[in-house]
Amino acid sequence: MNTRTHYDVAIIGAGLSGLAAGVRLAHFGKRVCILERHSAPGGLNSFYSLDGRKFDVGLHAVTNFGRPGSRGTPLLKVLRQLRIDRDEIEFCEQRQSRVAFGPAGETSLRFTNDFTVFEGEVARLFPAAMDGFRRLVTLIRSTEPSPAATGVSAREIVRRHVGDPLLEEMLLCPVLFYGGPREHDIDFAQFALLFQAILLEGLARPYEGIRAILRVLLDKYRQAGGERRMNCGVSRIVQRDGRAVSLVLDGGGEVSADEVLSAIGGPETAALIAPAVGTPGNPAPGVITYVETVSVLNREPADLGLGGDTIVFFNDSPRFHYERPGNQVDVRSGVICMPNNFDFGAGRRLPEGLLRVTCLANYDLWAPLPEETYQADKRRWFPLVQGAARRVLGPVADAAFDAATIATDMYTPRTIARFTGRANGAIYGAPVKSPDGATALSNLHLCGTDQGLLGIVGSMLSGISMANRHVLLKAGGVGAAP
Ligand SMILES: Cc1cc2nc3c(=O)[nH]c(=O)nc-3n(C[C@H](O)[C@H](O)[C@H](O)COP(=O)(O)OP(=O)(O)OC[C@H]3O[C@@H](n4cnc5c(N)ncnc54)[C@H](O)[C@@H]3O)c2cc1C
CATH class of the missing domain: 3.50.50.60 (FAD/NAD(P)-binding domain)
Structure with missing residues (x-):
């Protein structure tokens, strides 16, 4: 033809x-x-x-939720410009999420779609940094959401405002994981845009995904x-x-x-x-890419003892290494999503339990593998990724977790490149x-x-x-x- x-x-x-x-x-x-x-x-x-x-x-979650009554948010603009009524897609809010640092996530900043919860957590754990944090949030709120780069390092601005290395890493972690196209840092304009999307406007999910x-x-x-x-x-x-x-x-x-x-x-x-x-x-092209593991459970994660968090951004030490790992996967940090822990309304539950875990990965170490080695490496990394996440969640015995697991899947940077054509499987381009x-x-x-x-x-x-x-x-x- x-x-x-x-x-x-x-x-x-x-x-x-x-x-x-x-x-x-x-x-x-x-x-x-x-x-x-x-x-x-x-x-x-x-x-x-x-x-x-x-x-x-x-x-994992739709960002930019914006509680009913909020005006001019990106989500409302999208719905209006596409002539979609808000009730054509029912967005269900997150229950509670966390940024969790330390070997078992001991230092945790909780957040919900009510930003005062996050502010309260920062005040509790970092009282000396609170004034600077407030000034930073004011600056973020006044930064017009725009993709145009400022040429200014977000890390520099955050550091100058909060002056606490651990809080600096804990503020950058969710933003980089949900949208950082390059290693270690992000342009301040993009930081502000993503901070607003995740922490100020909040997270939600349609029941059907x-x-x-x-x-x-x-x-x-x-x-x-x-x-x-x-x-x-x-x-x-x-x-x-x-x-x-x-x-x-x-x-x-x-x-x-x-x-x-x-x-x-x-x-x-x-x-x-x-x-x-x-x-x-x-x-x-970028180099930031991920593996993701999915476990399907025969009950809700909370009923198994994994807790009620919706999203957990975790990192096992005070320093967050947002970079292409030297290994196939870096299990020191990651993002956990338990979709069952959105608020779907009284009595409405997802049919099965789900635990999803995302970790940074190296495309070059996955792409050239012969199929047999590729599958074997997936099987080898799967429990390591899940293990890293479970250290941060409620303690559940391996035997109980394995008995509750009814299906699993895992995809790699190679899967992302294959199905989207993204060079290096770079998900943020x-x-x-x-x-x-x-x-x-x-x-x-x-x-x-x-x-x-x-x-x-x-x-x-x-x-x-x-x-x-x-x-x-x-x-x-x-x-x-x-
Ligand atoms: C693991 C993972 C988790 C994520 N989690 C979230 C989340 O929780 N919340 C969130 O908001 N976002 C999340 N994202 C990001 C979000 O999915 C993307 O930012 C968004 O979907 C990008 O859309 P896009 O239209 O820019 O590009 P794409 O989705 O990449 O669309 C490009 C399309 O072009 C097609 N294509 C490529 N080459 C060609 C060609 N030559 N000819 C024709 N077609 C071609 C591809 O097949 C693809 O369908 C996640 C992404 C990944 C991979």
Whole structure:
């Protein structure tokens, strides 16, 4: 087949940013098509079936919750711009989470969706740092949520304000784990954005997980007349005179469009452009990636004695090492998620217990392994990752934990690279972002992770704002951009 279809806008990638951009454009009558290499939508936040169970790929928690009554939050902007009523997706709040440092998480800062809880914890454990912490929070609140880099180190600013090395690490830990694209530190603007998203606006989850969000986006997109081609990767972007003139598809067909939005990442998009345009400025891929283990339990984690926390960011010592590990996995720190511990309403429970644990990993040490060694290494690391997490949770005997475990799964940086095309399996993309979405071609724009907004809400907001800026505002078809 070698026919070429022309669209107003072609979107590469049916992750959350691509879907949100598609919905927005289709609502304004644009002829739009989303091209996705895989059979399932969602990208880094998709779901899959294993032995009859549906697993979420990424979802621990939706950040940016914003309690009812709050105004102007990113989540509310996303819902409004996509014409989604708040009750079309029922967000259930976290119960209680923690940042836990020490071999057994002895030094813990609890937080809920009520920020005064976190403030109280900082005051209890770090009374001498409290004034500085308050000033830091004021600065964060007054920092406009924007992906544009300030060029200022968040670590420097946090250190200057709180003056306590342990508190500095405990404040950086959740932010870096949920969005740090480079090792050790993060730009202050991104720190402020993520601090607001996690700690000020808070965490929630739809009862059905990511499927509830994807279903609404896909329904809206279809109803508005958007087209979607699955199993249809873009293998090459043909450029002429500085413009993308055609997208060559894996199967050999071609698509052209007035404007192209790419949600697949900066380096990954640059690699598709042929003939190659000037490499200076092409972003280098990131190296931050994870393994994740999932244990399905025959009862709620709390009933097994693992406690009632929703999310736990843990680290076994006073120093937090956010970096590509020298080993396949670094089990010194990680993120625990127990989805059963969201507040789903009286009497409503998930059908099975779930314990998910994420740890930093090294893509290069997973990618080249022969299949047999790869599987053996997964089996070797699984108990080590789970063991690291269980040291921080309530004490449960191995025998009791094993008896309650009815299924397990584990994925690695290699899985992430394979299913999303992200170079190095880097889940937060390239360290250098493109806040205006600019690429080497004038009608090709980035959206999603490498535009600089990430996470579930951030990537949707990115898709919307890039669609507004590069298509709708240009055409004079829309009012204020988000
Ligand atoms: C393990 C893990 C846990 C996470 N936990 C959370 C969480 O708890 N809360 C939260 O808010 N966020 C979380 N995230 C982050 C969140 O999933 C991402 O920030 C967000 O989904 C990124 O969306 P995106 O649209 O930018 O990119 P992607 O999701 O990467 O979408 C890009 C899409 O493009 C497709 N594609 C790639 N190359 C091509 C090509 N050449 N042609 C066609 N299609 C192509 C891919 O298949 C993919 O579907 C997590 C991510 C991971 C991996």
